[in-house]
Amino acid sequence: MSRKDISINLPETASATQKITVRAPAFENNAPVPDKHSAYHDGISPALEWSGVPVEAKSVVLMLEDPDAPTSEPFVHWLIINLLPTETSLPENVPNGEDIVRFNAAQQGANDAGGQGYYGMRPPSGDAPHHYHFQIFALDTTIDLLADFSRTELLDAMNKNVLAKGETVGTYQRRPDVRDKQ
Numbered sequence: 001m002s003r004k005d006i007s008i009n010l011p012e013t014a015s016a017t018q019k020i021t022v023r024a025p026a027f028e029n030n031a032p033v034p035d036k037h038s039a040y041h042d043g044i045s046p047a048l049e050w051s052g053v054p055v056e057a058k059s060v061v062l063m064l065e066d067p068d069a070p071t072s073e074p075f076v077h078w079l080i081i082n083l084l085p086t087e088t089s090l091p092e093n094v095p096n097g098e099d100i101v102r103f104n105a106a107q108q109g110a111n112d113a114g115g116q117g118y119y120g121m122r123p124p125s126g127d128a129p130h131h132y133h134f135q136i137f138a139l140d141t142t143i144d145l146l147a148d149f150s151r152t153e154l155l156d157a158m159n160k161n162v163l164a165k166g167e168t169v170g171t172y173q174r175r176p177d178v179r180d181k182q
Helices: 151-158
Strands: 021-023 048-051 059-066 075-083 130-139 162-172
Touching: 021 130, 048 130, 059 151, 075 151
Parallel strands: 021 162
Antiparallel strands: 021 048, 059 075, 059 130, 130 162
């Protein structure tokens, strides 16, 4: 597997033996994500829902990646660790920053745009639609990482600890009439 593969397909998450069902109320699987979730517009995170987290899970991880980005690895748009295994959703417009107060010990990592928390879709003008993989992982442990942790650090911490995983995919293409947000 190449490192361009999304995390759900990498050896670090291969220990999963169960499937999590993931959905986004704002869009169907493999369908366009509404503009308000893109960095060209409001840049707010979409609501997500999931089911199928095993009872023995100790934490849940979210990763949002774009493998269509012109980078050597998927572009990371969002990382969250240590969501409680009893959580089954995230609301729309989760605040950016390290800690997410509503979610107890949950912590957001670094996105590839240089921030912490959600970074909206922003494919280059002229590109075909990009695919945004909203991945949920149930782990048999909690993760202890420093603020601004990266995808690589997270994958290393998840290695052999993934009990279940699932994803939903949204697409987004920059329309020619969209101006860059100032």
